[in-house]
Amino acid sequence: MSGTESASLVHSPAMLALASSLLRGRSPKPTIHAFLNSGVCRILLALREAPAYPADLADALGISRTRLSNHLACLRDCGLVVTVPDGRRTRYQLADERLGHALDDLRAAVVAVETDRACADADEKGCC
Template sequence: MSETVTLSHTASLSRLGYALSGETRARILLALRSAPALPSELAESLGVSRQKLSNHLTCLRGCGLVEGVKDGRNTWYRLSDPHLASALDDLMRLMLVVDPDCCTGQECRCA
């Protein structure tokens, strides 16, 4: 059984930032904004393999952003906190002016 840990605001934001830094993880979070989904449905709708999706769901669970809910032999995935859906909606409304050459590779050159 895993231990529940409460993180500081900074650590929580860092985990959210990490989750959003991966395109597939971000797409999973955005897909779960409206309703829970089965992994097979998510994999098909996102066009990724079930194994790849499973790895990303494991990461998102570890970051505390999604949770699995058992339903017989199935496990539905949903956002772990209802506030996360509205936070993602707010982030989607952001309009940023960015340097197209910054933060495109493995390292961010802004620092």
């Protein structure tokens, strides 16, 4: 991921809202939930599992192809996903595998916030 692409991620509306909540001493919980429950996040999580074609993603996620196309364009413009030509079709995938790890960390943070635990594995590890 280039510096420009990293800046796009850092300055995305979701990340700015999250940072704003944290700086104001507010709980990031509503912002995190809004991001995680959004169509954009569902697309990122699906692409984390495997690259996919838009029609397949729309069917799997149960959203219209038009809405999916708008989300994919936004994600592409932000540098979060890239397109890979495949004959007459175009496949989408995460721009960098580190995004998958970041999504995992964000999901773990949501679980920790929801349960007021410092880590998502508190029950298994017997900590927190």
